[in-house]
Amino acid sequence: MSAKPVLQKVRDAVNEVDFNRFRFWFQLVAFVLFVYGGYLAIDLGSKLPFFSCGYNQEGRAGVCYLLPLQHQLGRNWAVLFSIASLSILTGFLGFALWFIVLNKGWCGFVCPLGTLQDWISALRRRLGIRFSNYTHGQFAQLTKIKFVLLALIILIPLGVGGGFFSHDMSPPFCLICPARMILPIFTGDLSQFTIDFSSKTAVAMTALGISVTALFLVGSFVKKRFFCFFCPMSALHYLISKPALLKLKKDGSKCTRCGDCYAVCDMEIKEIADDVTTTNIMTDDCTLCLKCVASCPETGALKATFAGIPIFVSTEAGFIKRMNKGCQHGK
C-alpha cells in the first residue's frame, strides 16, 4: 500500500483548487470584514496597506495608511521637522509590517476597491460586453501615472504644511479617491457625493473627486482593474516589495510562452508571458491575484511562495481540472 504523504496530498489539493471560486469567496469575506467590520467593533488600526477607507466611518474595520500619512505630512513644518514626526516613521513601520505579509496580494485579494472592480467586470461579462485593452504604447505611458500620484501624495501635503497650498487640498489623494465616495455608500452614507462650496479650492477638489469616481465606474466597466493601473498605493507597494514574504516566481526553463498567463492577466502585464529570465516576476502593475499561476499548464513554471515555501504551484493536473470545470478565464 503506497499512500501519498499527507503533505503532498494537501499540496495537490491546493494546486488543483477551483481558484476562481476560492478567490471570489476570499474577496467577499475580506470586503465584508473591511466595510462592515466596524459594526462588530473590529479595528485593525490605521496602517492598512489597501483601501479600507477611513471615510466609511461607521463600518470600517481599519483605515488605509494613505490617510494618516497625508495628514502627518501636512503638519506645520515646525512640527514636521521636529521630534514629533517620529510618529511618521513609526507609522510607516506599522504599514510596512502589514504589507510585508501579503505583498501586493493585499490588492489582488483584500482591497475592497479592487474587489468592487472585479464585481463590475463580472457584471460586464454577464451582460456579454467585451472588455478593452490598452495598446503597448498606451500601457508604457500610463503605467507611470501611479508614481506621479505617489509623488503628489507626498509633495502636496508638504506644501499644505508649509503654507503654499490651502488646507482644503488636504488630504489630496483621499479627496480624489473613488473609495472615499463609493465605500461609504455600502453603509448608507452618501454624504461624500457632494460638492463643497466653502472655497474655490474645495469646489475644485470635490468636483475632481466626483469626476474621478465617475471615470472609475465607467472605466471599471470596460477595463479590468481600471483604477489599479493608476493606484499610488500600488506604486508604494512596489517600492518596498523586496523583503515581502509572498512572492510570484517564474521558472523560465519550464515556460513554453503559450501566453495563457498574459491572456488572464487583468493588468495586461506582458512580461509574465514573455520574460523567461527573471525569477521574481512581480512587476509594479501586478496585483498578485495569482490568476496567472492558476491558468498555467506547465508544472512548476509559475508559483507563489511564502517566505520561500511554495504555497501555490502551476500544475498540468490543476490546469486540466480547472479547464474541465469551465473556468471563465480571460472572458
Place this chain on the structure above:
Amino acid sequence: MKALVSAGLGLLLSMGLVGGVLAEGVTDEHAAHATSEAPRARPPENATPEEKRAFYQKRAAERAKAEAAGEPVAPRPSEAQIAEWRAKREAREAPAGAPAADDHGHGATPAKGRGESGTSKSAQDKATPDKAAAKPEEAARGSGRSAGMGMRGAGGAIWLSDSPPSRGDASARGGMGGMSGMGGMAMGGERSGPPSKRLWLRAGNDPQKSGFAREDAEAESETLLVRPQGPLAGETLPPLADGKKNLAFEMPVQGYYRVYASSRKLQGETLNVSVAKAEIANFSHGGDEEERAQALTAPRILESAPIEIVREKAPDEKMFFQLKSGDEQAFVVLQKGLPVQGARVRFVSHEGWSKEAVSDEQGRVSFQVIRDYFPAWDDFKKRFKASYLIIAEANAAEKGVFKDQPYSNVRYQATLAGSYYPSPDDYRSYAWGLGIGLLIVLFCGSAVYLYRRRRVKPFQEVRFDER
C-alpha cells in the same frame, strides 16, 4: 491720516484743553482715553484681522524687549479704563430702541433684545420668573452691583473661555477674529512636551463681548482641575492673582479635562454661589487605545460641585465631536451630582442670540444650535469656530452662615462654554455632486460606446466562384 488726527486729539486731551464731554465724540476710543502718555500705535483702519494680529504681536514683542532692556514703555491701560471704553462703545453700538448699557457695561443688554425677538416662536419654553424668583443678574443690576460672584468684570455671568476677550475692535468680531483668534489656546504645548491648555475667566453674558473677570476680595474663590486619571474630587489650582488673566495646565493623557472656577459671596441675606466650568476634550489618533476607551466612558461630573452644567453626549458621539449649527444639544444641571428641576437655563449663541428654558425633573434641557454665521460668501470659513455660553440659575431657601454672616437663601449660578461650527448643509450640495457625476458617467459611457461602434467594421460577405 486718521492716526494723525487721533494722535492730535490724544495730545489735546492730555493737555487738558478739552474736557470729558468732548471725548464722547472721539471715534478712536484708545486715542481718546490716552492721558499724559503719547498715544499708542494702532493698526490701520482697513487692516485685515491677520494684519492686525501681526501688528499687535509685533507691538507686544517690542514692548517686552523694551521692558527687558529697562527702557521706559507706555503704561498699559488700566482695567477701569478698558471697562469705561467698552461701556461707551457698547452704548454707541446699541441698536435704536434697545436699552443702553448700564454703568457696568452689560454686554448682554443688546443681545437680549435680539434674543427675545428670536425666541418668540418658542415662548412656551421661556421661563417666566416672578418677582420673587428674579434673575440674579437682574437683581444685581438693580442693586448696582455685578452679578459676577467672586470675580467682577464687565457684568453678567462668570465663565471660562479658551480665548481672551477681543481687543475691542468691532471689525474683528463676527469674522475670524474674536473667539477664533486662539491666541492662547496653546493646544500642542511645547514641541516636545505634552499638549497644554489655557483658559480665561471672563465676565458677561455674551461670548464675544464679555471682558475679563476681575478679582473680588470679598469673595471666596476656588479653582479645581479634574484630570482624566486624577482624583475624582479634582486638584486645586492656584488662584488667579497679581493681574494674571489666565490659567494654564498640561494635558499629558487623553480624556476630558474639567476646570471648575467657583466662588461664594454674600450679598445682603443672599449667598451667591457661582461655578464656571470648562470641559476640554484632549484626544489624538495615536496613543494608548485603552486609555482612550476609558476616557470616553468615564464620568464627567463633580459630585462636590454646588452646581454644574454637563453637556450630554450623544450615544454615538466620537472623540473628535464637533457641534454643528442646526444640531440639537442637551445639557443637564446638577447639584452635588443630583439633577436640578426648574433651573432657568439660557443658551447664548456667538452673536448674542439667546433662548431660555427650564430644566425638567432630570435636570435636562435641550437647545437647537442656531445658524448665526452669515459672512459674505467669499469670507465664509467652514472651520469657523463659534462659541456658545450656557448659563443656569437656581434659587434655594437655604439658611446658613458665611464668614460669620447669616444668610437666608442661596442663589446658584453655573456656566459652561462650548463651540460650534457651520453645518455642512450650509456649504455642501448633493444636487451638484450627483449632477456632475451623472453627467460624466453619461458622457464617458457614450464616448466609449460611440468609439467602439465606429471601430466595428460592417459585415461584408465575399463570395468565391468555385467553378
